[in-house]
Amino acid sequence: MEVALDLHAHSIFAGGTQGLKISSEVQGENRKKAVSHLEKINQTMPLKGIDLIGTGDCQFSFWTDILKDVLIEDSSGIFIFQQKADVRFILQTEMIFTARIGKISKETHVIFLFPNFSSIDTFRDFLNQWEVKHQKMARPFIICESPVQVAKRIHTIMDIDPLIEAIPAHIMTPQGVFGTGKGNLRVNYLTDFFGSVTSRIKIFETGLSADPEFLSLIPELDDHVLISNSDAHSSSLHRMGREYTVLSVPKFDYPGIISALRNNRILYTAEFPPEEGRFFLTGHRAGRKRPGLHGDDEYCCFSPQFVPVNDICPICKKPLTIGVFQRCIEISQIQGAERRIGEIQPKKKFIRMVPLIEILAHVLNVKTKTAKSLITTYRQITSLMGPERNLWQSSAEEVEGKLIDHLDTPIIEAILKIKEGDFTFHPYGFDGIYGTLVIGQKGNYSKVNIIKSSQPIQKTL
Numbered sequence: 001m002e003v004a005l006d007l008h009a010h011s012i013f014a015g016g017t018q019g020l021k022i023s024s025e026v027q028g029e030n031r032k033k034a035v036s037h038l039e040k041i042n043q044t045m046p047l048k049g050i051d052l053i054g055t056g057d058c059q060f061s062f063w064t065d066i067l068k069d070v071l072i073e074d075s076s077g078i079f080i081f082q083q084k085a086d087v088r089f090i091l092q093t094e095m096i097f098t099a100r101i102g103k104i105s106k107e108t109h110v111i112f113l114f115p116n117f118s119s120i121d122t123f124r125d126f127l128n129q130w131e132v133k134h135q136k137m138a139r140p141f142i143i144c145e146s147p148v149q150v151a152k153r154i155h156t157i158m159d160i161d162p163l164i165e166a167i168p169a170h171i172m173t174p175q176g177v178f179g180t181g182k183g184n185l186r187v188n189y190l191t192d193f194f195g196s197v198t199s200r201i202k203i204f205e206t207g208l209s210a211d212p213e214f215l216s217l218i219p220e221l222d223d224h225v226l227i228s229n230s231d232a233h234s235s236s237l238h239r240m241g242r243e244y245t246v247l248s249v250p251k252f253d254y255p256g257i258i259s260a261l262r263n264n265r266i267l268y269t270a271e272f273p274p275e276e277g278r279f280f281l282t283g284h285r286a287g288r289k290r291p292g293l294h295g296d297d298e299y300c301c302f303s304p305q306f307v308p309v310n311d312i313c314p315i316c317k318k319p320l321t322i323g324v325f326q327r328c329i330e331i332s333q334i335q336g337a338e339r340r341i342g343e344i345q346p347k348k349k350f351i352r353m354v355p356l357i358e359i360l361a362h363v364l365n366v367k368t369k370t371a372k373s374l375i376t377t378y379r380q381i382t383s384l385m386g387p388e389r390n391l392w393q394s395s396a397e398e399v400e401g402k403l404i405d406h407l408d409t410p411i412i413e414a415i416l417k418i419k420e421g422d423f424t425f426h427p428y429g430f431d432g433i434y435g436t437l438v439i440g441q442k443g444n445y446s447k448v449n450i451i452k453s454s455q456p457i458q459k460t461l
Ligand SMILES: [Zn+2]
Pocket: 094, 109, 169, 170, 175
């Protein structure tokens, strides 16, 4: 059977979300918020067409206790929140590994999937042994001395149960294995960070700023499984299911899901536009971090062929944040491939889409993506089309046929233009900032050479 999954999400306790504190006096209040988060997922995911979602932060004890309390095991290792619910949950977390390689340290995020709560309890015992501060952080750091220790610890986690899966997250971003973060360390081969556990890691997450086409530049990934997930830190419609993986599973239970993933029974992945991703191009954002030589609203960003020498901003002389596009090309060359974007045919099947809420926000000129007016229109479209997933799987003719008598023409036109690929971003995503959608124009992300700009962002349809 066909199952759409989103295996990387976060609870309301992870960083980058509402940042709730777990002091005893607010525990009751937080519990209510946590349960209503699950309720919201239960309502949201059927609209998106996602069947299975990660719980996020499953080892974070306050959250684990709530999950143990409110989730009902529906089939082996797969949970539901309420009887008769359509959405299923899988026990999932993301951990941050750091290791020193030479003199520089490298941070890498890794997703873990667990088959049951008892394996999570054992995992927590190891976190205690390793003195990981997991009681206070929903996404804690596992600080390692070296790649040898990273490997040892991931081996230890995977040895708890043969069904535990480790999946390097958003592999090209600064916090992914191939991205470059603090201190400019570049990992060019998986073994340089994962050491001897590399051979046990088969599944990789593309991340929002890359898709199977960009990743097909990298020879080392040719025989690996690529999956896509939302990495959502909230239950809002524009964040959840903004990427997902459609899998053919023998049986909808945890062993069935893991077996299908390990055997690459992926029908396709649905991809957020890489150019919109927060780390697509190399550059630096405007604002406080770059005082003095820039105006407050000035940014710089570059396609790989125009990146300044040593990745340094020519104006403020500070290091730029290296984009995913640049890293894909660098690693491709270092690994000896002669592959170029536009010339290679990716072997992995995928579709491209833009979250429907974003399209509506653009057309209706609404800034807040959670605005009621957007959600009303979104619900109207999904009542006509079925879940949002259908919008991207159906042909343009089918979509037009179903919507034409019910919606304003500009909305239908915008959806069709996105389906035809008639859109771009200005600017593209860089240095932690999402790209800004422009519908009805095409861009060229290989030709960006902005030494500085404070241009207002143009919205056109
Ligand atoms: Zn992450």
